[in-house]
Amino acid sequence: MSAEYEVGYKKPPKAGQFKKGQSGNPKGRPKGTQNVSTVVQKALCRKVTVTVNGKLHKTTVLEATLMATAAKGMGGDTKAAKLVLDLAGAHLPSVPSDAAHEEHPTTASFQWTEEDAKLARFLRFEDDDAP
Numbered sequence: 001m002s003a004e005y006e007v008g009y010k011k012p013p014k015a016g017q018f019k020k021g022q023s024g025n026p027k028g029r030p031k032g033t034q035n036v037s038t039v040v041q042k043a044l045c046r047k048v049t050v051t052v053n054g055k056l057h058k059t060t061v062l063e064a065t066l067m068a069t070a071a072k073g074m075g076g077d078t079k080a081a082k083l084v085l086d087l088a089g090a091h092l093p094s095v096p097s098d099a100a101h102e103e104h105p106t107t108a109s110f111q112w113t114e115e116d117a118k119l120a121r122f123l124r125f126e127d128d129d130a131p
Helices: 036-045 061-074 078-091 114-123
Strands: 047-052 055-060
Touching (some): 036 061, 047 061, 055 061, 078 114
Antiparallel strands (some): 047 055
16 A cells, blocks of 8 residues: 555445446446436326317316316315315405405406306305305
8 A cells, every 4th residue: 555545434445446437336227317306297288188168178187187077076076176266366366355455466367256256266265154
């Protein structure tokens, strides 16, 4: 052993060190392998053909799933309705209060009715006296 090189903490013996160009994990993740986020994104952004009102439409898996869940919610499935309303609450402007209704540019074409607002509050368990 060389007298200039002291073996100790964070100083492994020269024989045990990696050679130049040698990987510390030679059997590690192969190049081109996708992580979970990429796989999920690809799966949800894939285009599918769905039938809406008797007409074929091309849409993403995510949008088709959301439309199906919304349809189940409208059909009486309270879990599906709560999921859709929670998503709407997280990604859309809030449900209008009983007082003033302000227009929002992203929802200018959508008008909440008082029944919609009551149902939304009821399914979010925000209104104790809801039907």
